[in-house]
Amino acid sequence: MKPTDINAPDYLHKVVDCQWACPAHTNVPEYIRQIAAGDFAGAYMTNWRSNVFPGILGRVCDRPCEPACRRGRVDKEPVAICRLKRVAADFKDDIHDQLPQPPTQKNGKRIACVGAGPASLTVARDLAVLGYQITVFDGGKSAGGMMRSQIPKFRLPDSVIDEECGYIAGLDVELRQDQWIGSLREVLADSWDAVFVGTGAPRGRDTDLPGRKEAAAHIHVGIDWLSSVAFGHITKIARRVIVLGGGNTAMDCCRSARRLGGEEVHVVVRSGFDEMKASPWEKEDAIHEGIPIHNYLVQKAFTHDNGRLTGVMFEKVRAEYDDTGRRSLVPTGEPDVHMECDEVLLAIGQENAFPWIERDIGLDFDRHGMPVLDAQTLQSTLPRVFFGGDAALGPKNIITAVAQGHEAAISIDLFCRGVALTQRPPSTGRFISQKMGIHEWSYDNRISEEARRKVPVKKLEDTLKDIKLEFELGFDLALACAETERCLNCDVATVFKPKLCIECDACVDICPTECITFTANGEEGELRARLKVPAHNPDQALYLAEGLKTGRVMVKDENVCLHCGMCAERCPTGAWDMQKFLLNIAHAGAEAQRS
């Protein structure tokens, strides 16, 4: 196996599992340390630079970082990264003086963003600070997009959305609310230098099962219903409700229904419980609120009595897997199940819809009705039109929309400056040794063995009474500080200098997870098998260094390294050092900011 070049792009980035898994590459360990140090505003800004909506995401993020967290591989549960983000937002002071100032002298380029959701607002923020003149068009009364219209208020209060959209509006971004865009052709006629489309995936999937038309008054499309609830148009629901679907929208629907008078709310899902698309914690929250989840039932028909809905008929299925692991749902042959209800909410998927984009303006769509885009630059076939968020590559989540917003902003900036879109600014990394003295590091290398802290919640009977009452209380300071201690500081990298090594084995002997081995080199697969603890996780790299006096190599399995620095503490010659790897992810105008 070849020696590892830890300066290679992505090598150490990948070691910071949370940062690697985050689509916007938020520097998680850094902000967790800032929280531990009481620098909440600093922690907020570390987040803000990467993910733009720390307060919002600290409540409702899909948290791809947490399943990736290294702690989950050496402990029962990962660090509560998401809720620590909320801590930064909750406890910070005024941060206005830390926000970037948009230049008073604009660069003369005008950019239109369609939709005021997370993708558009990210583009607006990244470009506004570079001197672009940004105008955001949105059909809603206030900015926020789906964050405001679809996420229930008991999970995400309006005040948080107002605050974080306000920071962006404060960067000389013009927000034109209540201005529905009905034609892209008309927008383009206004000679914008570039147009960004961040209109989301606004259409909830419907069904044409028997009884759908007849009982239409009692059957609602989930996301439309949620937005009517969000804006106060709907304030109650019948006593017995069935929610169809197993995603996060279904969880929002059932929990909202519970708060609007639904006493018997049931969620019915085609798949098994574990395969449901909803995040595990959202399922837990629904179950906590007394909502049963029924699995392996496929809806067949809506039963009704002259248009008055009486229930839903389901077929029982089971999952079968073929040789390639593909699942199919096969009827079990048991009798169908009828569940009685008064209202149904459909949460069976979301679709994109672009009725406002003319098909003859040179902007191509594929056969699924999605715009044809360059996956990296997010540029459409009409060069000055860019896409991002759910509108670009299909429904995902807020943090992905933000990440795509950053990419689109880079593309738009390059496009407006006449630079090839492929010449994207590189991300850069920086190493800072953490050594302060003997056994003294500028990061806290003591490893907490505490279990993950639970976020306190309001009393169930109170929270079910008021749909606007935020359900979670968030961590208090004591809980937050205890949780920060669980972070393993994966960005503090173990850096090995073979020239200094005397091969005394001190690091091998002290490593708590036995991840260091000195041995003869070999092919990677074979080498993995004969390490002190065999390295069975192929997704995690081996750090290999050669140049030792005995001709052996040092191999470190990155998989379960605790970054405790004990190898470096034990090293008599300083061959090991703990160095913080600070990754500077490229954002629009990285070059402009340097000059």
Next chain:
Amino acid sequence: MTYLAKPKLLSADAPRNALGYTRRDYEGAISTLCAGCGHDSISAAVVQACFDLDIEPHKVAKLSGIGCSSKTPDYFLGNSHGFNSVHGRMPSVLTGAALANRNLTYLGVSGDGDSASIGIGQFAHAMRRGVNMTYIVENNGVYGLTKGQFSATADKGSKSKKGVINSDSPIDLAALALQLGATYVARSFSGDKEQLIPLIKGALCHGGPAFIDVISPCVTFNNHSGSTKSYDYVREHNAAVNRVDVILPKAQIETSYPPGSLRRVVQHDGSILHLRKLGVDYDPSDRIGAINHLQERQALGEIVTGLLYVNSSVQDMHAHLNTVEKPLNQLGDAYLCPGSKALDALNALLR
């Protein structure tokens, strides 16, 4: 110097032995020795050996004297019996313990100061009495705790860190052990665990007086260019006579080596030592040959390592003295104090 305690977080893949223990379960307190000390590697080798042998920690007694080496039993087998005795007196305390209870595995840990200077008489008599023990000397050639003066095992002509040349002749503890009647004698190097771990395993299974002299560099006072016990010097002058694989009686592993290159030794407890020859034609059952080989090679400036001598038909002190098998604390009052009738009968025998 204080170190953080090792966190208990463990990889799910961490190997477990037949008892369900991980290597971590055989560790002790965190070491307070200097970073890079060879002794810590020996501790790790003891941990690995006990893990591999599926030894129940509560059936081990570890005893030591005074010195850096003698601190180390605190750093391994935290769930075993331990006794930190007077300087140089580990062998006699251990002998007493072994007499009182032969059911434990005895591990004596000592250093070159503890065994070759103040305790050399104790060392000699434990060996010649045939105490069933594993006697490990962590040999670094200097008095580390008193800042690096030569010890009795320092080679004549070697240099101290301050530049002083040693004018005294060295004591070769392995050669002494051979002469005094140890039935398992080995020498190894803390920087070569592949060699050291099987040697410790073989010694723990041996069933008689087993002695291992482990060259263990003192990083602070004896790891410089004039030293003959530095990492570099030992690696350059290491003349290993064999490699040992220890095979437990229950495991049936077939090894394939070219004919004539492997010697099998079946020990008293049924464990099998596979000795792979390295280079020279060396016979580890020949005690006098072993003594000669050591002397010859030493004269050439080489450090002979490996299993130097093993005698599998071993008899230990208990056999010599015909002692009772049961541990003394389990004998009971009636047995220990059989009463006046038994005394009268005994006296009658002597009349």
